[in-house]
Each structure stands twice: as C-alpha cells, then as structure tokens.
Amino acid sequence: MEPVxxxxxxxxxxxxxxxxxxxxxxxxxxxxxxxxxxxLAHHYFGSKEQLLIETIRSLLRQLRSDTVxxxxxxxxxxxxxxxxxxxxxxxDQFAPETIAAWLAFYAEAQRSEETRRFLVIxxxxxxxxxxxxxxxxxxxxxxxxxxxxxxAMIDGLYIRQSxxxxxxxxxxxxxxxxxxxxALLATxxxxxxxxKGRPHRTTQGQxx
Amino acid sequence: MEPVxxxxxxxxxxxxxxxxxxxxxxxxxxxxxxxxxxxLAHHYFGSKEQLLIETIRSLLRQLRSDTVxxxxxxxxxxxxxxxxxxxxxxxDQFAPETIAAWLAFYAEAQRSEETRRFLVIxxxxxxxxxxxxxxxxxxxxxxxxxxxxxxAMIDGLYIRQSxxxxxxxxxxxxxxxxxxxxALLATxxxxxxxxKGRPHRTTQGQxx
DNA sequence: TTTTATTGATTGATCAGTCAATCAAAAATA
DNA sequence: TATTTTTGATTGACTGATCAATCAATAAAA
Numbered sequence: 001m002e003p004v005x006x007x008x009x010x011x012x013x014x015x016x017x018x019x020x021x022x023x024x025x026x027x028x029x030x031x032x033x034x035x036x037x038x039x040l041a042h043h044y045f046g047s048k049e050q051l052l053i054e055t056i057r058s059l060l061r062q063l064r065s066d067t068v069x070x071x072x073x074x075x076x077x078x079x080x081x082x083x084x085x086x087x088x089x090x091x092d093q094f095a096p097e098t099i100a101a102w103l104a105f106y107a108e109a110q111r112s113e114e115t116r117r118f119l120v121i122x123x124x125x126x127x128x129x130x131x132x133x134x135x136x137x138x139x140x141x142x143x144x145x146x147x148x149x150x151x152a153m154i155d156g157l158y159i160r161q162s163x164x165x166x167x168x169x170x171x172x173x174x175x176x177x178x179x180x181x182x183a184l185l186a187t188x189x190x191x192x193x194x195x196k197g198r199p200h201r202t203t204q205g206q207x208x
Numbered sequence: 209m210e211p212v213x214x215x216x217x218x219x220x221x222x223x224x225x226x227x228x229x230x231x232x233x234x235x236x237x238x239x240x241x242x243x244x245x246x247x248l249a250h251h252y253f254g255s256k257e258q259l260l261i262e263t264i265r266s267l268l269r270q271l272r273s274d275t276v277x278x279x280x281x282x283x284x285x286x287x288x289x290x291x292x293x294x295x296x297x298x299x300d301q302f303a304p305e306t307i308a309a310w311l312a313f314y315a316e317a318q319r320s321e322e323t324r325r326f327l328v329i330x331x332x333x334x335x336x337x338x339x340x341x342x343x344x345x346x347x348x349x350x351x352x353x354x355x356x357x358x359x360a361m362i363d364g365l366y367i368r369q370s371x372x373x374x375x376x377x378x379x380x381x382x383x384x385x386x387x388x389x390x391a392l393l394a395t396x397x398x399x400x401x402x403x404k405g406r407p408h409r410t411t412q413g414q415x416x
Numbered sequence: 417t418t419t420t421a422t423t424g425a426t427t428g429a430t431c432a433g434t435c436a437a438t439c440a441a442a443a444a445t446a
Numbered sequence: 447t448a449t450t451t452t453t454g455a456t457t458g459a460c461t462g463a464t465c466a467a468t469c470a471a472t473a474a475a476a
Contacts, residue, residue, distance in 0.1 A: 020319065021315070100318045103314060103315050104315050106314075106315070106367065107230060107311050107314070107315035109370070109371060110370065111229045116371060119371055120371055120373040123368060124374075127374065148374070148376060149384045149387065151364070152361050152364035152365040152368055153364055154364065155363075155367055155368055156359070156361050156362065156364025156365070157360040157364070158364075159363055159364070160363055162314065162317070163314075163317060163327055163331055165331045166335065166356070172356075179353065179392065180357060180391075182395075183388075183391040183392045183394075184387065184388070186395060187390075187394060
C-alpha cells in the first residue's frame with residue numbers, strides 16, 4: 001500500500017496546490033483529494049513539509065524525464081537547443097495549475113532551504129542543457145551569455161503566463177525564444193574558435 | 209496621525225514580507241515592525257488583505273515614479289529603452305527583500321483577483337513602455353514581438369535572481385537585456401515603414 | 417464635551433500533528 | 447486445516463498553537 005498511497009498523496013498535493021495557487025493548502029485538502037484521511041498523510045510523510053518536498057521533487061523528475069526524451073531525439077546541437085525550448089513550454093508544463101504550482105514553490109524557496117535547493121537544480125539543468133549545445137556553435141564566453149539569456153527568457157515567459165494578462169500561447173513563446181537564439185547566434189561570433197580581444201559588442205548603432 | 213501610521217504600516221509590511229519571503233506574515237509581525245499594536249493596524253486598514261493590497265500598490269507606485277524620472281531624462285527612443293531596462297534592475301528593485309516581496313505577490317496573484325490586477329498593470333506598463341519606443345524603430349509587428357521578449361527576459365532575470373543560484377549582477381542583467389535588444393534591432397526590419405507581407409522570419413538558418 | 421488614537425484582553429476559527437483504537441491480511445502455530 | 451498472533455493500514459477524536467478580527471476601555475487632543 002505504501003507506494004500507492006505516497007504517489008496518490010503527492011499527485012493530490014500537486015493538484016490541490018495548482019488549483020489553489022498556493023502552498024497554503026491544508027493536509028485535509030490534500031488527503032481529501034487523495035481519498036484518504038489526513039492522519040494517513042501524516043503517517044506516511046511525517047509532516048506537511050516533507051510531503052511538499054516530495055511534491056516538488058516529483059515535478060522536477062517529470063521535467064527531467066521529458067527533457068531526456070526530447071534530447072535523445074535531437075541530432076544536432078541546434079536541434080537540441082530547440083528541443084530544450086520545446087520541452088520547457090510543453091503542454092503539461094504550461095497548464096495553468098502546473099504554472100501555479102511552480103510559482104508557489106518559487107515563493108516557498110525564499111523560506112525553505114530544501115525547496116531552494118531543488119529549484120537551483122532546475123535552474124542549473126536548464127542553463128547547462130542550453131550551454132552544452134551552445135558551446136558547439138559559439139565561443140564559451142558567448143555561449144555562457146546566451147545560455148543565461150535564453151534561460152531567463154524561458155522563465156520570464158513562463159512566469160508572465162501565470163498572470164494571464166497577455167496570454168502568449170505555447171507556440172508564440174517558443175517562437176520568441178527561438179528568435180532570440182537565432183538573432184544572437186547570427187550576431188555573435190559564428191565559430192567556437194574566435195579571435196580574442198574586446199567582448200564583441202553586438203552591432204550597435206545600426207538603427208538610430 | 210492617520211497618514212503617518214498608514215505609511216509606517218505599509219513600509220513595515222513590505223519589510224517584513226521581504227525578510228520573511230512570504231505573505232504568510234502576521235499582523236502582529238507587521239505591527240511590531242511599525243511599533244504599534246496589532247489592533248491599530250486593523251483599525252486603519254480593516255483587514256490584513258487590505259493592508260497587503262496597499263503594500264503592493266506602494267511597490268508599484270515606487271516603480272512607476274522611478275520609471276517616469278528615468279524616461280524623462282532620456283531623449284531618443286533607443287535611450288528610453290535603455291532607461292526602462294535600467295530602472296527594472298535598479299538597486300532598490302534588485303534588493304533581495306524587494307525581490308522576495310515581488311515574488312510573494314506573484315504567488316498571491318493566483319488567488320487574489322485584486323493582487324492579480326496590480327501585477328497585470330505592472331506587466332502592461334513594462335510592455336507598453338518598451339513597445340512605444342520600439343515602434344519608433346521598427347514595424348509595429350516586430351516591435352510587439354520584441355517588447356514581449358524583452359519584458360519576459362527582464363522578468364526572468366529578476367526571478368532567477370531570487371534563487372541566488374547564478375548570482376548575475378545588476379550590470380550583467382542589464383547587458384544581457386541590451387544585447388537582446390541590439391541583436392533583434394539589427395536583425396529585424398530597421399524602419400517603421402516597411403514592406404508588408406510575410407511576417408519577416410528572423411535570419412533563419414544562418415548558422416548551421 | 418466630543419472626537420481621535422491607542423491598546424489589552426478576548427473570541428472564534430483553523431490547522432498541523434498525535435494517539436489510541438479498529439480492521440484486515442498475512443504469518444506462525446497447533 | 448483451523449487457530450492464534452503479528453503486522454501494517456486506517457481513521458476519528460483530540461490537543462495545542464496560532465492568528466485575524468473585535469471590542470470595550472483609556473488617554474489625549476480639540
């Protein structure tokens with residue numbers, strides 16, 4: 001029973017948090033969603049915090065698994081970059097409840113060291129997946145900048161989605177990130193082996 | 209006394225929320241920080257929610273005021289774009305407690321209609337400030353895309369800062385956003401009056 | 417005197433976490 | 447096989463703590 005209940009409770013927590021849009025949900029809410037008593041949730045997880053930790057862990061596991069699959073299917077570095085982007089905006093990730101859950105965990109990371117650790121892992125993975133493939137196309141220096149920028153844009157599009165103010169769709173979000181990549185790939189030095197010196201200003205003054 | 213107390217309480221709330229990294233702070237915490245009794249906070253604001261609303265309103269007012277000043281000092285559209293970026297990463301905004309507070313409100317917006325309204329106003333203002341100046345340099349169509357992208361990148365850099373995982377500094381954040389702008393300004397059609405037709409793919413396939 | 421500012425004390429609700437008690441299945445024993 | 451024992455699953459009822467909100471009372475100012 002244990003593994004069944006644990007999974008049911010973690011799934012329920014994710015759902016309840018997503019619906020409610022906050023981690024301020026009660027064990028009762030979660031237990032009810034899972035169809036068990038609150039006491040049982042405590043029995044298996046010991047504390048609410050522990051259940052929440054398992055919940056974010058599961059969110060992360062899902063994302064990694066999706067990423068691995070997408071990466072495996074892509075052959076070239078450029079294609080792998082697109083794969084990373086696509087996974088980030090994949091339908092599951094972009095569901096309102098999932099976005100709400102991620103956001104809630106971001107806020108929680110301010111207070112829970114353990115939650116922060118998980119989110120740092122996420123941020124690093126995203127950056128690293130981008131960086132590894134950018135390095136095949138650009139100098140390390142340029143690759144690092146662009147990886148940082150692309151990761152920020154992905155996170156930003158994601159968080160802006162949570163407000164549903166300007167409902168940019170999945171496709172538009174992907175296109176925007178791809179445009180960023182394309183533009184900077186074209187502007188920055190095109191080869192991994194490039195001349196050193198000034199950190200190559202991007203074509204300034206083009207448009208006054 | 210009323211205006212004095214209201215301001216003290218709003219400032220205290222901002223501080224406590226920032227320190228605590230969450231809206232789950234008590235009226236007592238806030239009142240203590242402001243040096244008054246919890247009962248007085250209720251007396252002037254009626255409810256905790258109302259105090260929180262006033263708090264985010266104050267955050268927004270500050271940001272707008274900074275923006276107005278920065279915008280006034282800039283002469284060209286391109287300079288105004290830089291001004292908008294600079295204000296977003298201005299030292300006040302980038303202080304850990306301020307970031308924590310913004311994040312907390314983002315999470316709250318999932319649940320409070322009124323909080324969401326304020327954040328939507330913020331998102332719109334940012335987009336609009338960027339858009340107005342981009343339109344002077346590009347077709348409306350391109351300007352809209354780039355405004356969306358730049359706004360997302362700003363928000364993304366901001367939120368990533370909250371994790372303190374890859375502590376990108378203020379200057380680096382500004383540079384990254386400027387690079388995005390420069391690259392896309394160079395790539396997209398350079399004039400406001402441009403031929404119509406296909407939505408101008410950005411130089412695709414440049415770098416295989 | 418009337419109004420405003422301020423607080424201590426209290427209330428009512430909500431929750432995380434505990435615990436003793438039940439129930440059922442499996443294991444051991446006869 | 448029939449039985450007792452043990453173990454794990456599960457819950458209802460309870461506790462202690464926390465907190466938003468209220469209110470009656472006091473102090474001070476107008």
